[in-house]
Amino acid sequence: MTLKQTLRFCALLVLLTGLVYTPTVTMVAQRLVPFQANGSIVATASGSGASLLVAQSATGDQYFWHRPTPYKDWEATIRTRINTISKTAQAAEVPADMVMAASDGSDPYISIENAQIQLFRVATARGVSAEVVSAIVDRLTIPATARLIGATVVNVNQLNIVLDQVLPNGAPTPILPAAYK
Amino acid sequence: MHKNGRDLYYKIDTLPNTADAEYNDRMVISFGVQLALFLGTLAIFSPLLGQYIAWVMDHRESGIRYRVEQGLLRLCGIDTSKQTDWKTAIAITLQLSGISLGLWGILGIIADSTPSITQLVGSVGLTPFYFLSAAIGIAVTAQLARGLRSHTGTGSIWRDISRAVLWILLPLCLGASLFFAATGTPQPIHIGHQVMTVDRTTTQHQSILLTPMASVFAVQTLSGVPQSALPVHQSLQTPTPVSGLVHSLLLVLLPTSLCFAFGRWARLPDLGEKLFGLMLIVLATTIAITFFYDRQTPVVADIQTLLVGGTMDGKFQRLGIPLSAIDSISTAMTTGRSIPNTVHHPVPHRILIGATGAGSLLIGSVGVGLIRLVFVTMIVIALIRWLTRKPPEYLGKAVTGRDLLIIIVGLLLPLSVEFAARLVDLSTWGVMLIIVGGRLTTVCLALYLAAQFSDRAPLIEVNYKYLMLRSWFYVAVAVGIAIIGAAIIVPIMVYTGHPL
Numbered sequence: 226m227t228l229k230q231t232l233r234f235c236a237l238l239v240l241l242t243g244l245v246y247t248p249t250v251t252m253v254a255q256r257l258v259p260f261q262a263n264g265s266i267v268a269t270a271s272g273s274g275a276s277l278l279v280a281q282s283a284t285g286d287q288y289f290w291h292r293p294t295p296y297k298d299w300e301a302t303i304r305t306r307i308n309t310i311s312k313t314a315q316a317a318e319v320p321a322d323m324v325m326a327a328s329d330g331s332d333p334y335i336s337i338e339n340a341q342i343q344l345f346r347v348a349t350a351r352g353v354s355a356e357v358v359s360a361i362v363d364r365l366t367i368p369a370t371a372r373l374i375g376a377t378v379v380n381v382n383q384l385n386i387v388l389d390q391v392l393p394n395g396a397p398t399p400i401l402p403a404a405y406k
Numbered sequence: 407m408h409k410n411g412r413d414l415y416y417k418i419d420t421l422p423n424t425a426d427a428e429y430n431d432r433m434v435i436s437f438g439v440q441l442a443l444f445l446g447t448l449a450i451f452s453p454l455l456g457q458y459i460a461w462v463m464d465h466r467e468s469g470i471r472y473r474v475e476q477g478l479l480r481l482c483g484i485d486t487s488k489q490t491d492w493k494t495a496i497a498i499t500l501q502l503s504g505i506s507l508g509l510w511g512i513l514g515i516i517a518d519s520t521p522s523i524t525q526l527v528g529s530v531g532l533t534p535f536y537f538l539s540a541a542i543g544i545a546v547t548a549q550l551a552r553g554l555r556s557h558t559g560t561g562s563i564w565r566d567i568s569r570a571v572l573w574i575l576l577p578l579c580l581g582a583s584l585f586f587a588a589t590g591t592p593q594p595i596h597i598g599h600q601v602m603t604v605d606r607t608t609t610q611h612q613s614i615l616l617t618p619m620a621s622v623f624a625v626q627t628l629s630g631v632p633q634s635a636l637p638v639h640q641s642l643q644t645p646t647p648v649s650g651l652v653h654s655l656l657l658v659l660l661p662t663s664l665c666f667a668f669g670r671w672a673r674l675p676d677l678g679e680k681l682f683g684l685m686l687i688v689l690a691t692t693i694a695i696t697f698f699y700d701r702q703t704p705v706v707a708d709i710q711t712l713l714v715g716g717t718m719d720g721k722f723q724r725l726g727i728p729l730s731a732i733d734s735i736s737t738a739m740t741t742g743r744s745i746p747n748t749v750h751h752p753v754p755h756r757i758l759i760g761a762t763g764a765g766s767l768l769i770g771s772v773g774v775g776l777i778r779l780v781f782v783t784m785i786v787i788a789l790i791r792w793l794t795r796k797p798p799e800y801l802g803k804a805v806t807g808r809d810l811l812i813i814i815v816g817l818l819l820p821l822s823v824e825f826a827a828r829l830v831d832l833s834t835w836g837v838m839l840i841i842v843g844g845r846l847t848t849v850c851l852a853l854y855l856a857a858q859f860s861d862r863a864p865l866i867e868v869n870y871k872y873l874m875l876r877s878w879f880y881v882a883v884a885v886g887i888a889i890i891g892a893a894i895i896v897p898i899m900v901y902t903g904h905p906l
């Protein structure tokens with residue numbers, strides 16, 4: 226007796242959420258905030274792309290590295306990183322976010338200190354002075370909301386895409402475009 | 407999964423503070439502002455939402471909203487004109503939860519096939535389960551309050567559940583999911599997405615799991631159900647600091663609002679304020695302790711390098727240590743689980759274990775924490791009145807020794823199972839089953855006691871010598887069980903400090 230009512234109620238709820246709630250949210254979100262609703266994905270002229278909100282693995286010396294993933298080779302990764310840092314920078318302190326894994330490894334942001342430690346390596350690999358890369362990092366720094374909520378960060382995906390556009394590999398542009406000075 | 411990191415950090419027993427004083431001061435100020443913002447927003451919105459919930463659940467039987475409810479319930483062949491007795495009410499909640507848990511389990515089993523399809527089916531299929539979980543919590547709180555305050559019965563549970571879904575959860579979830587979508591949580595039409603990577607030295611492609619995430623994440627947050635085992639990009643859930651703060655707020659908002667609704671139903675507004683105050687104090691203290699320890703940076707034993715920036719492991723850089731502390735505690739207190747992959751300094755780690763247990767007693771997922779808090783209050787009042795040689799009562803109704811015994815066993819049993827389960831490594835599914843099982847025990851207990859209380863006339867202070875004599879025996883047995891239980895469980899938990 227009650228089981229029949231319960232089953233019907235569940236069916237009704239599945240219809241209500243599946244046919245009304247979810248589609249309504251999708252429709253309104255697609256209309257009002259299409260970029261965010263579709264994963265904040267940006268594409269470059271060379272055909273590559275990235276979501277600004279999901280870390281994309283970049284291991285080459287000419288790119289900034291995002292935070293390590295917790296799943297595999299965590300220890301090996303951070304050992305390599307710390308060795309590289311001690312070779313390229315004179316930093317005595319390593320930012321925690323360079324070594325400590327971010328949740329499921331999807332964090333696209335790194336701290337300013339982390340970016341500054343990587344500056345030398347990226348600049349050397351791209352054959353430009355550290356000031357040039359530093360200017361780009363400054364330009365792309367995202368401050369904390371209202372200066373108090375959250376932390377000041379750099380988006381690694383955005384940084385790497387901009388680096389490729391402004392300082393293409395192998396042929397470093399000696400003069401920085403006005404926008405990035 | 408995260409063993410490497412954890413093993414390394416756990417070799418350390420003393421953690422130095424970061425040397426940079428200015429950096430620390432800035433972080434403490436930022437923490438103060440964010441905690442004030444979090445607690446202040448809760449203090450403003452909980453009473454308002456509480457009043458609204460009380461009004462919606464008790465509105466009169468006419469008007470357009472009533473006709474919509476009646477129409478939908480009639481479609482299911484449900485007659486709301488007659489009251490549901492406690493056995494039927496328990497049967498209904500068990501069946502509803504059983505069906506949705508079954509759905510949850512089936513979706514979990516097929517979760518190993520194509521990720522995107524699983525994601526879609528899983529996320530959309532889980533939505534009704536989340537709705538039901540929260541709606542049952544609100545409905546049962548209303549039933550218990552009515553049982554305590556009237557003797558005309560507790561009303562139809564079907565009507566309570568449908569009102570909670572239609573007029574409380576649907577509007578809240580619509581608003582919340584649009585907010586999350588605006589901050590970057592995806593809600594696409596086409597699921598899944600593959601991009602060519604920017605750096606192609608090691609990989610050429612990256613698959614991004616894009617599914618209707620905002621709508622699911624909103625209702626999951628509001629209902630306080632632990633995250634499912636389905637794969638997600640965690641960074642997409644709270645991509646901005648503001649959405650991190652709102653996520654923490656939404657997790658605790660319904661549980662705190664129900665305090666005020668309960669106070670209104672019980673016609674004792676200051677009771678609501680006191681319950682809310684207690685929740686706020688516990689939240690503020692645990693968040694503060696978590697922050698002050700996580701702000702310190704561990705020395706990784708095997709790597710002789712000085713780290714700066716706080717215990718960032720598992721936390722999002724964009725949220726930072728302060729906001730992560732707020733989010734960690736809110737999640738642990740409501741869902742009964744910690745945020746996946748998050749590692750804390752050993753002290754907050756133990757606090758979080760405590761918070762998941764204390765949280766399920768205090769704040770909990772929607773309604774359940776409040777109901778348990780009311781039960782604990784009943785026990786405490788009974789004890790005080792026992793000492794002053796008065797019969798136990800709560801809100802003007804007699805509480806028998808049998809009630810107290812049932813309450814203590816009913817509270818202790820799921821809590822012990824929950825704690826014991828943390829000592830062994832369980833899959834997400836196992837933990838989920840135990841947490842949901844514990845909640846259902848409380849819900850059934852509340853429905854049974856609501857019916858018992860509603861049958862009792864308000865207390866008149868005569869004739870209770872007999873009741874008092876009988877109560878003493880039960881109270882003594884109950885307290886004995888509680889002390890033995892706590893004496894076994896708590897030291898084991900604290901000693902082992904087992905990962906959640």
